[in-house]
């Protein structure tokens with residue numbers, strides 16, 4: 001049982017290490033970007049998602065960015081819009 005706990009701790013440790021390394025490289029890529037805590041609303045399903053994870057869709061006719069939780073929502077919204 002103790003061995004299982006040690007293995008569990010090891011797995012969690014490796015997971016956090018990978019996450020740390022991944023975030024480190026991501027921070028370098030997006031240097032100068034605002035903090036990730038900003039939430040934006042998906043225009044299709046009204047789910048709030050972190051701005052960094054949201055899909056930004058530029059609408060030519062309005063020129064303003066809209067946010068979606070994923071590409072499917074963006075497509076669904078575009079289809080709804082074109083159906084009007």
Ligand SMILES: [Zn+2]
Nearest residue numbers: 042045069073
């Ligand atoms: Zn959505």
